[in-house]
Amino acid sequence: MRKSIIISGVLAGMMLAGTAQARxxxxxxxxxxxxxxxxxxxxxxxxxxxxxxxxxxxxxxxxxxxxxxxxxxxxxxxxxxxxxxxxxxxxxxxxxxxxxxxxxxxxxDGIVVAGSKAGELLTISKADLGKALTAMVPASEVRNYKTDVMVPNPFTKWSEINPDLPDIAIRVYGPPTTSGTRASFAEMVNEKGYCGKDDEAKRVLKIMGEKAKICRAMRTDGVYVEAGEQDNLIVQKLQEDPTSYGIFGFSYLDQNADTLQGAVISGTAPTFDNIATDNYSVSxxxxxxxxxxxxxxxxxxxxxxxxxxxxxxxxxxxxxxxxxxxxxxxxxxxxxxxxxxxxxxxxxxx
Structure with a gap:
């Protein structure tokens, strides 16, 4: 019995060595x-x-x-x-x-919202950015309804979020649900930047017994467009359409600084120094x-x-x-x- 166990162990070791050599x-x-x-x-x-x-x-x-x-x-x-x-x-x-x-x-790394230099520079607060992209908003913020519920986000233009923002359609290309960039963005911007700061959103969520993380869900009505895990494809789309914006890591903005510009979020531009000194809040x-x-x-x-x-x-x-x-x-x-x-x-x- 002891001998068979030893032989089996040797064979297993040989198999492991053979497998290791396969790669x-x-x-x-x-x-x-x-x-x-x-x-x-x-x-x-x-x-x-x-x-x-x-x-x-x-x-x-x-x-x-x-x-x-x-x-x-x-x-x-x-x-x-x-x-x-x-x-x-x-x-x-x-x-x-x-x-x-x-x-x-x-x-x-900083998460940037970038657009073409041929388009308008987006200067926006985290709260407004989250309000534009989160799937659900309080009904009372849509048409001054009294109903204390969350409803599908109906805003189609940036100017509907805030009259100081561009009067153009909201179209943002970004990563899919498998992406860490998307998860981090949804937490920092949608959940904490919007639902965690907006008084009406906090009030309605409390009444509904929901947590702010309900706001992490990104819109699926065509305003937020999943563009896969290839951030270079998002860069290409922004270069082709100066009215759209895209979400990706700072390095892609840095490498395409000749054609793209990063949105100023809550008063801070996505620069190397701002991210390194923790002044840029979406990092x-x-x-x-x-x-x-x-x-x-x-x-x-x-x-x-x-x-x-x-x-x-x-x-x-x-x-x-x-x-x-x-x-x-x-x-x-x-x-x-x-x-x-x-x-x-x-x-x-x-």
Whole structure:
């Protein structure tokens, strides 16, 4: 019996080794916002003849977090990129599949509402922006109804939200529900910027027994248009239609500053300095999640993480490409985490 167990263990080890040899490159997927930065790092690692260039794919933050949690083995993703932090229920899914992760923050990013320089510069408050894009608004804000209910958003022009805004149709291109950018925008702008600040919305929601997060839902009546996870496609649409606006990460505005301009939100323009100094209110952290079980199995995972640390400071190529660097102390903390691989737990996400 003992001998058969040993033989079985040897065979299992040989199978694992064979599986590991089936993929000799790092597989990364997730956030379209993190995508350009992860691609830069991957290409830099690929200059090392000891490693193949990692394959970096988009799909959205939800896809990145799910794919890295789907299972252990070389058929599964090694690293998931995200522009929204992992939730407890997402980590629980990891647990059901036996996946152990370490969370690495790599920098910060501002979410911009951009438009063509050939169109009108949008200067708007977070409350008005949320009111324009949230799916439900208080009936009393529509036609001064007395009814204390939330109704589908009927506003079709920016000027109907606020007479100081452009008298043009509201048309905003943005990411789908799988996107961390969309989740962060809906929370910061729709929920907290509008429903969390608008007195009438707060009053009606309280009467209805609803939480402000009901306002996170984006409109589905054609005013907000899902344009997929390819932010470059949104950029192209804005260049073609100067009356429309688009939602994406600051780096895409930065790389297209010759044709696009970012909306001034609550008095602050989306500039590198404003985001870096926390003066721009619509900003968030960027992450990747690395799978413990693939360390030492997929070649180059530790080297890929270390490659980030070579380029993520104030003078690095990632900052030049639009990513907002973390303060030095945070960079040091996460550089240490890349080596120590602290296990991500639910308590850390509370």
């Amino acid at each position: 000799d490159y790092i597989s990364i997927s997730g956030s379209s916002t993190v995508l350009p930065f992860a691609t830069i790092v991957a290409e830099r690692l690929g200059r090392n003849p000891d490693f193949k260039t990692p394959v970096v794919e988009s799909g959205g933050s939800s896809v990145g977090k799910k794919s890295v949690c789907d299972g252990v083995g070389t058929e599964f993703t090694d690293i998931g990129n995200a522009s929204s932090r992992m939730k407890e229920k997402e980590l629980a899914y990891c647990g059901t599949n036996g996946v152990k992760l370490t969370e690495i923050k790599v920098g910060y 968030r952290a960027l992450y990747f999640y690395v799978k413990h079980q693939h360390m030492g199995v997929i070649p180059g995972v530790a080297d890929y993480m270390n490659e980030w640390t070579k380029h993520w400071d104030e003078d690095g190529i990632l900052a030049e490409s639009g990513m907002i660097p973390m303060p030095a102390a945070e960079r040091a903390s996460y550089a240490a985490a890349m080596k120590d691989l602290p296990l991500l737990t639910a308590d850390m996400l509370k």
